[in-house]
Amino acid sequence: xxxxxxxxxxxxxxxxxxxxxxxxxxxxxxxxxxxxxxxxxxxxxxxxxxxxxxxxxxxxxxxxxxxxxxxxxxxxxxxxxxxxxxxxxxxxxxxxxxxxxxxxxxxxxxxxxxxxxxxxxxxxxxxxxxxxxxxxxxxxxxxxxxxxxxxxxxxxxxxxxxxxxxxxxxxxxxxxxxxxxxxxxxxxxxxxxxxxxxxxxxxxxxxxxxxxxxxxxxxxxxxxxxxxxxxxxxxxxxxxxxxxxxxxxxxxxxxxxxxxxxxxxxxxxxxxxx
Amino acid sequence: xxxxxxxxxxxxxxxxxxxxxxxxxxxxxxxxxxxxxxxxxxxxxxxxxxxxxxxxxxxxxxxxxxxxxxxxxxxxxxxxxxxxxxxxxxxxxxxxxxxxxxxxxxxxxxxxxxxxxxxxxxxxxxxxxxxxxxxxxxxxxxxxxxxxxxxxxxxxxxxxxxxxxxxxxxxxxxxxxxxxxxxxxxxxxxxxxxxxxxxxxxxxxxxxxxxxxxxxxxxxxxxxxxxxxxxxxxxxxxxxxxxxxxxxxxxxxxxxxxxxxxxxxxxx
Numbered sequence: 001x002x003x004x005x006x007x008x009x010x011x012x013x014x015x016x017x018x019x020x021x022x023x024x025x026x027x028x029x030x031x032x033x034x035x036x037x038x039x040x041x042x043x044x045x046x047x048x049x050x051x052x053x054x055x056x057x058x059x060x061x062x063x064x065x066x067x068x069x070x071x072x073x074x075x076x077x078x079x080x081x082x083x084x085x086x087x088x089x090x091x092x093x094x095x096x097x098x099x100x101x102x103x104x105x106x107x108x109x110x111x112x113x114x115x116x117x118x119x120x121x122x123x124x125x126x127x128x129x130x131x132x133x134x135x136x137x138x139x140x141x142x143x144x145x146x147x148x149x150x151x152x153x154x155x156x157x158x159x160x161x162x163x164x165x166x167x168x169x170x171x172x173x174x175x176x177x178x179x180x181x182x183x184x185x186x187x188x189x190x191x192x193x194x195x196x197x198x199x200x201x202x203x204x205x206x207x208x209x210x211x212x213x214x215x216x217x218x219x220x221x222x223x224x225x226x227x228x229x230x231x232x233x234x235x236x237x238x239x240x241x242x243x244x245x246x247x248x249x250x251x252x253x254x255x256x257x258x259x260x261x262x263x264x265x266x267x268x269x270x271x272x273x274x
Numbered sequence: 275x276x277x278x279x280x281x282x283x284x285x286x287x288x289x290x291x292x293x294x295x296x297x298x299x300x301x302x303x304x305x306x307x308x309x310x311x312x313x314x315x316x317x318x319x320x321x322x323x324x325x326x327x328x329x330x331x332x333x334x335x336x337x338x339x340x341x342x343x344x345x346x347x348x349x350x351x352x353x354x355x356x357x358x359x360x361x362x363x364x365x366x367x368x369x370x371x372x373x374x375x376x377x378x379x380x381x382x383x384x385x386x387x388x389x390x391x392x393x394x395x396x397x398x399x400x401x402x403x404x405x406x407x408x409x410x411x412x413x414x415x416x417x418x419x420x421x422x423x424x425x426x427x428x429x430x431x432x433x434x435x436x437x438x439x440x441x442x443x444x445x446x447x448x449x450x451x452x453x454x455x456x457x458x459x460x461x462x463x464x465x466x467x468x469x470x471x472x473x474x475x476x477x478x479x480x481x482x483x484x485x486x487x488x489x490x491x492x493x494x495x496x497x498x499x500x501x502x503x504x505x506x507x508x509x510x511x512x513x514x515x516x517x518x519x520x521x522x523x524x525x526x527x528x529x530x531x532x533x534x535x536x537x538x539x540x541x542x
């Protein structure tokens with residue numbers, strides 16, 4: 001491995017890829033964020049972003065992402081915790097993960113049927129004596145479907161970090177007289193916090209940026225940062241404004257990753273975490 | 275390990291039920307002779323017939339498969355060579371910088387990748403359509419292949435290469451007869467993951483596809499926006515079976531590559 005003159009050759013296509021598809025696109029997004037509709041230099045997009053319309057949109061996008069993340073943690077944590085105690089835990093984990101491999105569009109489409117005016121959700125409500133309600137195209141349906149889609153992405157990292165905890169530590173805590181709640185609060189939770197952080201990373205950023213769920217499930221009720229970018233690029237054709245929102249989305253992403261980042265040896269990679 | 279309490283078991287059952295209910299709900303109504311997803315009238319296979327008789331849909335399906343296979347083959351080739359190059363980089367700082375650049379496309383939201391690629395293709399004059407979609411899929415698959423291959427390369431002992439050199443192997447022999455066979459499980463895992471990423475992608479393709487060229491995800495999106503057609507249900511059932519096959523294939527190679535399972539499917 002010492003002297004390998006052919007080594008740079010291996011990297012030529014790879015370096016071209018980095019230059020063209022990693023560095024150039026980010027540079028172009030920054031460049032376009034300073035252009036107006038005619039292609040002239042302007043700071044107007046940034047001014048617009050700090051106007052009340054966009055600030056309100058950003059805040060509501062964050063609020064939804066926050067709600068979605070919290071609810072997903074509340075559902076996924078117990079799931080992951082009890083999964084680690086099942087007999088064939090790897091098999092059960094695989095079963096939890098499989099739905100995450102099903103195309104997102106199909107899952108969203110299923111909910112168009114489920115939440116429809118004559119769908120099973122409304123039938124259930126009617127047998128309970130309520131409804132039919134307009135469930136589709138509300139913020140409730142948006143949050144519900146998002147949580148549904150993100151559960152596996154939260155369960156996996158939490159499961160992995162819970163599974164790594166040495167059971168002897170839990171026994172030790174019990175032997176020293178800690179109640180199960182204290183054991184959980186003082187031993188299990190702090191040791192598995194990195195899993196939660198990875199889960200937050202895998203859920204919060206997509207919750208800010210996904211536009212499929214908003215388009216299909218929330219109608220125009222919910223506008224996330226991702227929806228706004230898609231709107232600017234493909235509908236309004238205002239690439240400058242779209243790029244400006246994208247710049248801020250990148251910034252938020254970096255901040256979230258720094259907040260939830262942690263040093264882990266070996267660089268654990270959780271597969272398709274996006 | 276303590277046994278699970280009844281309530282814990284019930285909780286897990288409910289979570290599993292909720293996770294799978296929408297998928298089976300879709301598949302169930304794909305056999306409905308009535309045209310809706312709300313009342314089941316009778317058993318029929320006509321919606322599957324509709325899928326296979328729709329020439330347009332079949333062409334789109336072919337497009338999707340061709341894009342997936344081509345993009346994962348090319349990205350695997352570039353990614354494997356890149357990973358080998360990265361391992362040989364002696365300067366720690368350079369290596370870390372390259373690895374950080376590698377992860378950018380993995381962590382970036384799809385809207386950003388899609389939007390920035392759209393600008394890129396327009397600037398350098400690539401016509402939106404087959405070429406732009408293929409190039410984008412190659413581009414976002416490369417880092418995944420690198421990530422899947424790197425651990426295998428890192429666990430490979432350098433003395434294997436030294437031994438091959440001492441025994442008189444050429445550079446080419448070392449690559450094709452020592453390194454590649456050793457990292458094969460990683461290569462297959464990377465290829466499978468690239469394949470599923472490509473088959474599954476919606477958002478990036480949506481940005482760079484232009485008019486006239488369509489993949490399955492794009493087609494399903496426009497059909498779903500128009501409302502409920504049970505053809506989509508039949509399609510979903512077929513996709514579900516294919517996905518299941520791919521996931522099992524991926525896990526099979528992944529197990530051999532000795533890596534932990536990952537979530538997947540939807541590139542969110």
